[in-house]
Amino acid sequence: MNMIPPVPGGTQRQQELVRRDLAHLWHPCTQMKDHESLPLIPIRRGEGVWLEDCEGRRYLDAISSWWVNLFGHTCPRIAGAIAEQAGELEQVILAGFTHEGAVRLAERLADLAPGPLSRCFFADNGSSAVEVALKMSFHYWRNTGRPEKRRFVNLSNSYHGETLGALAVGDVALYKETYAPLLMEVFTAPSPDCYLREPGADWEEHSRRMLGPMRGLLERHHREVCAVIVEPLVQCAGNMRMYHPAYLAGLRALCDEYGVHLIADEIAVGFGRTGTLFACEQAGIAPDFLCLSKGLTGGFLPLSVTLTTEEVYQAFYDDYENLTAFLHSHSYTGNALGCAAANATLDIFDDEPVLERNRELAARMRSAVAPLEDHPHVAEVRQTGMILAIEMARDRETREPYPWQERRGLAVYRHGLERGVLLRPLGNVVYFMPPYVITPEEIELMAQVAMEGIDRATSAPGEGP
Ligand SMILES: *Cc1c(COP(=O)(O)O)cnc(C)c1O
Numbered sequence: 001m002n003m004i005p006p007v008p009g010g011t012q013r014q015q016e017l018v019r020r021d022l023a024h025l026w027h028p029c030t031q032m033k034d035h036e037s038l039p040l041i042p043i044r045r046g047e048g049v050w051l052e053d054c055e056g057r058r059y060l061d062a063i064s065s066w067w068v069n070l071f072g073h074t075c076p077r078i079a080g081a082i083a084e085q086a087g088e089l090e091q092v093i094l095a096g097f098t099h100e101g102a103v104r105l106a107e108r109l110a111d112l113a114p115g116p117l118s119r120c121f122f123a124d125n126g127s128s129a130v131e132v133a134l135k136m137s138f139h140y141w142r143n144t145g146r147p148e149k150r151r152f153v154n155l156s157n158s159y160h161g162e163t164l165g166a167l168a169v170g171d172v173a174l175y176k177e178t179y180a181p182l183l184m185e186v187f188t189a190p191s192p193d194c195y196l197r198e199p200g201a202d203w204e205e206h207s208r209r210m211l212g213p214m215r216g217l218l219e220r221h222h223r224e225v226c227a228v229i230v231e232p233l234v235q236c237a238g239n240m241r242m243y244h245p246a247y248l249a250g251l252r253a254l255c256d257e258y259g260v261h262l263i264a265d266e267i268a269v270g271f272g273r274t275g276t277l278f279a280c281e282q283a284g285i286a287p288d289f290l291c292l293s294k295g296l297t298g299g300f301l302p303l304s305v306t307l308t309t310e311e312v313y314q315a316f317y318d319d320y321e322n323l324t325a326f327l328h329s330h331s332y333t334g335n336a337l338g339c340a341a342a343n344a345t346l347d348i349f350d351d352e353p354v355l356e357r358n359r360e361l362a363a364r365m366r367s368a369v370a371p372l373e374d375h376p377h378v379a380e381v382r383q384t385g386m387i388l389a390i391e392m393a394r395d396r397e398t399r400e401p402y403p404w405q406e407r408r409g410l411a412v413y414r415h416g417l418e419r420g421v422l423l424r425p426l427g428n429v430v431y432f433m434p435p436y437v438i439t440p441e442e443i444e445l446m447a448q449v450a451m452e453g454i455d456r457a458t459s460a461p462g463e464g465p
Helices: 012-024 032-036 076-086 100-112 126-143 164-168 173-182 203-209 211-224 245-258 279-283 310-314 336-351 354-368 370-374 408-418 440-459
Strands: 043-047 050-053 058-061 117-123 151-155 187-189 225-230 261-265 289-292 304-309 378-384 387-392 429-432
Touching: 058 440, 076 336, 100 117, 100 304, 100 336, 117 126, 117 310, 126 164, 126 225, 126 261, 126 289, 126 304, 126 310, 151 211, 164 173, 187 211, 203 211, 203 245, 211 225, 211 245, 225 245, 245 261, 245 279, 304 310, 354 370, 354 378, 354 387, 354 440, 370 378, 370 440, 387 440, 408 429, 408 440, 429 440
Parallel strands: 151 187, 151 225, 225 261, 261 289
Antiparallel strands: 043 050, 050 058, 117 304, 289 304, 378 387, 387 429
């Protein structure tokens, strides 16, 4: 057993908070028994890329607190916009009523989004945005006389959220398998994931080749298919696997050819993570549905949006008696505080050269982990924009993975906490997806600690089950 001791120095106050937490909270995506040996860390404040616990220990947030934060914790501009909005209007029912923040946000998103995406339907989390896209696509075909179209196509290793519909169109076994009896069946095409390319093949060639099985699937089933759903360029929850934009361009053409919608889930990759504001831009395509959340509010508040085209919208627009309306709602649809945070976030994109600066930071991240290129237990270092992933493997040549039971990533996580960097590996993949306000010095620290953690995790035996 390779047990690294819990972070030292828990004062009474901090320990007391942890005790109270464990008495009543049930944490997301957590085997709660792990907290018998894994420290739970109470955070008191945040600033920039830093989180500070009740002892004053600081952690560099290398994962943007689950990929939501863009411009740093407590970013004053966004915090100020929310405070101002809270004194004005916090929330109003969005059926029959509206407010300026939602109107402005919808106008701006329609303007920024690729192609003819001009209609915004708000919800309050990513999974719900996916549910909206799935229901709208199905309902569009029903309203236009094609009720037999009721199936969805996804990619292997994809992730679209945890509610039952979103889970059904995902393909990460760890999250999905248990609930399989509750889920609708989907058609799954192989992911263009370039980690799986043949030796010698380049990303573009491999990604294009994966259009073959997708074509075969649509050829056979297009009459009963509503939509294909994908995560453009990076399958984030699926261990940060990446592919070439040529796949998206080819997929757009296939969807047009076979008369099915394309749903782009940019909940994780939107707002600059891949180097462009939206990942779809790199393929020069527009989907029929675009799902956004996470960075939409700069990481301050839960808000999501599903954008679609005027054509889809018009298929629902009719006399009430014809019962074609989209009768879907969430209590907090278009929440005024969320919209204020999102508008402030877009203001920052308007006023500052964010994407340009990110290109330098991205290059810096790459060079900072250059020593890993010939590490015996690193099979690949891959990067798309501000997302950089390091795939640990038992053997770098054969790419034989470490058994998941060894929890190598957890050892990296523990090491990171000791050294004041929040890394949260996915299985055997250590990755960086930091807030855009990270400095070159902070990148060096983040990379240094990750490399130490990888050395440590791969030189010891695994923790075992
Ligand atoms: C996080 C995520 C979701 C789900 O969003 P939640 O707000 O967690 O429900 C859906 N799709 C992708 C690609 C995501 O990364």
